[in-house]
Amino acid sequence: MRCTLGVDIGTSSSKGVLVDDDGVIVATVTRAHEVSRPRSGWVEMDARVWWDEFVWITRDLIAAAPDAEIAGVGVSGMGPCILLADEHDEPVRPAILYGVDTRSTAQIARLTAELGTDAITRVGGSTLTSQAGGPKIAWIADEEPEAMARARRLFMPASWLARKLTGAYVLDHQSASQVSPLYDIEGEHWHEPWWAEYAGAIEQPALGWAGDRAGEVTADAASATGLAVGTPVIIGTIDAWTEAVSVGAHEAGDLMLMYGTTMFLVVTGEETLRTPSMWTTAGAFAGTRNLAGGLSTSGALTAWLKDLTGADYPELLEDAEKSGPGARGLLVLPYFAGERTPIQDPDARGVIAGLTLDHTRGDLYRAALEATALGVRHNVETMRAAGADIRRIVAVGGGTQGRLWLQIVSDVTGLVQEVPQTTIGASYGAAFLAATAIAEAGEAPAITSWNPITETIQPDAALRDFHDVLFDRYVRLYEGSKDVVHELAAEQREPAQQREPAEQREPADQRKAAA
Structure with missing residues (x-):
């Protein structure tokens, strides 16, 4: 039985599914976790938990469906999160979560004053808020300069999993567009002047689209997870967007x-x-x-x-x-x-x-x-x-x-x-994207077949x-x-x-x- 695997790292839990070629869920696993709130307005998480939970979930799914042939892996995660790591991919501090973390108020004001609201909106599309990734990076530079000095790479949960599985250093465009103001939304590339100003020595991740192939499972990742060496892994995206895919929205x-x-x-x-x-x-x-x-x-x-x-x-x-x-x-x-x-x-x-x-x-x-x-x-x-x-x-x-x-x-x-x-969410959408990525030309599945509408709520x-x-x-x-x-x-x-x-x-x- 051929299946694709989807794993999503959420705010309160990580979820995984095995889905067959017809979109039927073969097995599911959920692992609850807690975020850290060390101070009022701070919400962060140890990124090493993301990989640990991926490993546990994958092994549990394989054990639950030993006859399944996992032909592709989809990844997804909450975001935009800011995880900075050194040249050895070791996190320099806990990941700062999305808009629920409001610590970067001063940096939002400073970047807005330095760059101007009109310029920020023209380049990135949005004004700077607690959702924006750029001010969170600036907060680390201001408040934890030793950590910033060691930072060489930028990850979010989905790209962290792709890195651990394949060695690829890549981020999807949707996630990148939320690292405001460092991404040019019309040009669909990193905005070089502002990256140089605010991201310093951090290497720019290569950019791709959700569902593109990030690479294949390496020998080390296979040993840790039980996946076969060479299994294709997609470039994932932020959970809300993967959830939209999961229901055809x-x-x-x-x-x-x-x-x-x-x-x-x-x-x-x-x-x-x-x-x-x-x-x-x-x-x-x-x-x-x-x-x-x-x-x-x-x-x-x-x-x-x-x-x-x-x-x-x-x-x-x-x-x-x-x-x-x-x-x-x-x-x-x-x-x-x-x-x-x-x-x-x-x-x-x-x-x-x-x-x-x-x-x-x-x-x-x-x-x-x-x-x-x-x-x-x-x-x-x-x-x-x-x-x-x-x-x-x-x-x-x-x-x-x-x-x-x-x-x-x-x-x-x-x-x-x-x-x-099926409303299980982003993990299901990640499995669908993986199935689409590995499909032969003209044989990609349709989400309307995988997951039809079954109920309508009228006001x-x-x-x-x-x-x-x-x-x-x-x-x-x-x-x-x-x-x-x-x-x-x-x-x-x-x-x-x-x-x-x-x-x-x-x-x-x-x-x-x-x-």
């Missing part, structure tokens, strides 16, 4: 809506659209462009409430169903980890408005689901205002398993959502006016509370001792003696 006019730890939206077109509120990127494939956005929390918010209440998800969903639209007068801003698009505010924080002693955990959970839906609506309206032609919406990710969440998003946004047969037209009012309140609640919230966020960044009232602080020698 990568054609012009398609919007992919990814329900995961965070919520991600990608609309595909042929024109480069520029707006300061969203991210303009190269597409996964040549000739396409994307306008993308993301909420910093979605599944992370519901998981927080699950842990806080001690209830399981079925209980919370049942309670939320009983609560009903509007959560009995609760309104939540889902900015518990800052927010990415469209407000681009790393100092935003979560707000629960309207809370009374009569409210229940079901009301809170319902309001959290509605908050993510309101965030999706905010992004979609911003995309359309920027000129995006959204004709089709496809849902993907773990959150699609719960019908209530899907229905709430459709009701709040007024959007019809298509749900495919409840009777709730339209209600949700229009709710959305207006959502936007006004942020504007009305952000000054106070920003003050609180500033205090959260201070060391704990500085946050204590002066009269409560003990001299350091007294605390040491007491200890």
Whole structure:
């Protein structure tokens, strides 16, 4: 039985699948992990875990399907992440994650001042935000100069796996376009002057497109993983774009809506659209462009409430169903980890408005689901205002398993959502790209055959006016509370001792003696 293998390195877990030539999943493996949050606004990860988990997953999949002949390997990963390594491919520090890591605020301001917003937007497509890779590199140079001095190569999770498997030093165009402002989006190449200025001695990765071949499995990689020497490995890309591929939402006019730890939206077109509120990127494939956005929390918010209440998800969903639209007068801003698009505010924080002693955990959970839906609506309206032609919406990710969440998003946004047969996500898309890469001419599989649409979620037209009012309140609640919230966020960044009232602080020698 011939199969392709797909592995995706996500924020909270790594997932792997074996898929046969007809798109049927033969085996799956998931390994949970945690990111590190050493300080407020910092989110990072030891990149050596990515390879370790790839090895474990691959060996587990081979053991689960010993008759499978693995004919190709697909890789994918969260991003844009910034992993700098030395000349021996040893990481010089933990990888800095995508827009949920907000440490580079000062570098964003400095690069914007030095280069100018117009020039940055003209070259890279987007203004600099916490999602941009360039300011994260600049942060390492400013704050950890010894690490920067040793840095010679730039990786993201997918390209790190490709390097370990094949020895190729390559990055896909889509990922590269998020290392703003170091990539020229119209020229589809690294922007030499700014690379020299901000990336220093780091060697530029060669560029390719998602699904192109990176190389073949080496003897060392085969020994570690159990894969056969010479197995083709593709150039992967960032998980959200691979998820779009997995459900066939990568054609012009398609919007992919990814329900995961965070919520991600990608609309595909042929024109480069520029707006300061969203991210303009190269597409996964040549000739396409994307306008993308993301909420910093979605599944992370519901998981927080699950842990806080001690209830399981079925209980919370049942309670939320009983609560009903509007959560009995609760309104939540889902900015518990800052927010990415469209407000681009790393100092935003979560707000629960309207809370009374009569409210229940079901009301809170319902309001959290509605908050993510309101965030999706905010992004979609911003995309359309920027000129995006959204004709089709496809849902993907773990959150699609719960019908209530899907229905709430459709009701709040007024959007019809298509749900495919398989929503396992990026690992499945990576396996599909691998199958396409190894196919003979004219025999490449079609994702519509692999993964057909099986369900359509229609919005409840009777709730339209209600949700229009709710959305207006959502936007006004942020504007009305952000000054106070920003003050609180500033205090959260201070060391704990500085946050204590002066009269409560003990001299350091007294605390040491007491200890």
